[in-house]
């Protein structure tokens with residue numbers, strides 16, 4: 001049996017009454033005559049009725065009624081249990097905002113999931129992880145109180161699929177009040193004038209006159225052959241990676257986060273899908289960006305049949321990210337079934353921000369994107385700490401083994417031989433470098449790194465560079481706390497305002513058809529807004545960014561094939577090929593123009 005400490009309000013107890021229609025948790029009683037409308041009534045009403053945003057603002061702050069401000073700030077500081085909502089009207093459409101309030105657990109904001117900690121003496125504490133060290137963790141509960149627990153006293157610590165945001169908050173509101181509240185959320189937009197620099201972070205992104213068509217690669221969302229489903233049953237969705245099998249123009253692999261890899265053979269309209277590898281028993285996959293995250297083929301894949309996976313495991317009571325080597329069968333149609341050879345294991349601190357991508361560079365070395373694996377704000381400064389693999393781009397040699405390691409360290413890695421520094425590090429200062437790629441023409445390493453509050457960024461990363469997190473976020477100074485004098489922080493090429501996107505998904509520089517207007521354009525997108533952008537740069541300064549299309553599904557990744565075609569990976573199981581042949585990168589809608597972007601500068605005005 002679990003005992004909840006009295007100073008720590010647990011969601012189900014404090015707010016459970018809302019769901020059942022009573023109203024006791026704030027000391028009020030709900031008369032039977034005032035039964036709130038059923039939950040189904042709120043969304044249709046709020047979709048079609050005007051709301052009074054000013055009244056909604058009052059309700060938002062009214063701690064006697066719904067008490068949103070107990071858990072949410074709107075000043076961009078984000079120190080409470082829930083996400084700061086300062087730009088929530090930029091990030092989400094009205095319907096999504098309604099759903100967020102009515103069904104908090106249906107989509108849980110990354111970095112704000114509930115952690116459940118069970119102590120050896122049987123207490124259970126729930127909250128959002130705010131800090132984590134080797135010795136203690138700090139959770140912020142639904143009551144806004146922070147509780148510090150020694151890891152030595154913990155029996156278990158795990159994530160939960162239930163949001164800390166209570167269900168049933170609408171029950172304290174009339175339909176019109178609820179609509180007013182939603183209308184207020186819609187007005188919460190990132191104050192553009194608070195951002196001092198506009199270069200590389202344009203206010204407007206012009207759309208192509210003729211959007212790039214997205215051609216479905218499958219006739220239907222990735223369909224799983226009967227009798228082959230993994231135990232998780234999650235495999236029709238959660239696609240996170242797609243690419244061509246080297247040397248086989250008609251064979252492609254698609255991976256889902258639960259740990260299945262599918263082989264797709266495509267001949268014209270005829271497509272066959274078969275399981276390539278079922279790793280669902282080994283892969284730990286839970287809330288948010290967890291699970292099977294990335295795949296890379298060895299540069300000599302056709303000769304040695306080796307490929308690599310990056311995925312999560314749950315071992316010794318902890319989530320860890322592992323990098324493994326596997327081989328395919330001699331006919332290249334399935335995995336060989338031989339066990340993985342584990343090259344690297346990195347034990348996570350937080351459930352999220354463990355990067356995802358692995359890619360071989362033009363130098364033949366394997367690059368690994370590792371996130372800060374930290375609660376928001378990276379409070380322990382992991383991304384800037386060169387003694388840790390968190391928040392780094394790593395570079396290793398899979399063909400050799402250094403003593404004590406399952407891989408080699410390339411002799412020109414920038415920090416090799418420096419005391420106290422991990423020699424695997426190629427560059428540092430990343431928060432969540434989920435997807436990266438190399439320009440096939442010149443080897444430029446393009447990394448898309450997810451920011452926390454203000455914006456995500458796209459970088460071209462050079463050897464040994466510091467890309468800024470958590471000192472910088474995009475172009476802005478994020479926190480002076482971890483700033484070191486005399487350190488250079490490389491600015492991004494492009495950074496998103498929240499109205500453009502909330503989770504950048506890195507893509508590829510298009511090097512398909514040399515005569516295409518897209519030749520040399522870096523194409524990437526956003527998981528939340530589903531926008532797909534193309535951008536060009538000179539000397540790592542943004543020249544142009546255009547909106548190419550909007551994907552029908554949340555984007556998790558981009559894929560490519562040997563011809564240089566580009567694909568968009570949809571989380572709900574669809575892959576789309578970008579039809580670049582029938583669009584022109586240089587023709588945008590007449591209402592907007594990008595010809596003059598203001599001058600670049602990394603500003604230091606928005607410190608916090």
Ligand code: HEC
Pocket residue numbers: 060066067068069070071072081082083085088097100101104105107108109112113128141142143163164165166169181185
């Ligand atoms: C007990 C704390 C708590 C209260 C009270 C609360 N929230 Fe939340 N809220 C959270 C947490 C934690 C999350 C993040 C987890 C999730 O997405 O469900 C969240 C998420 C959200 C989101 C989605 C934000 C995003 O970036 O995805 C919205 C919108 C939101 N809350 C609005 C509200 C409104 C409006 C109220 C008042 C009616 C409210 N919340 C009350 C804790 C709370």
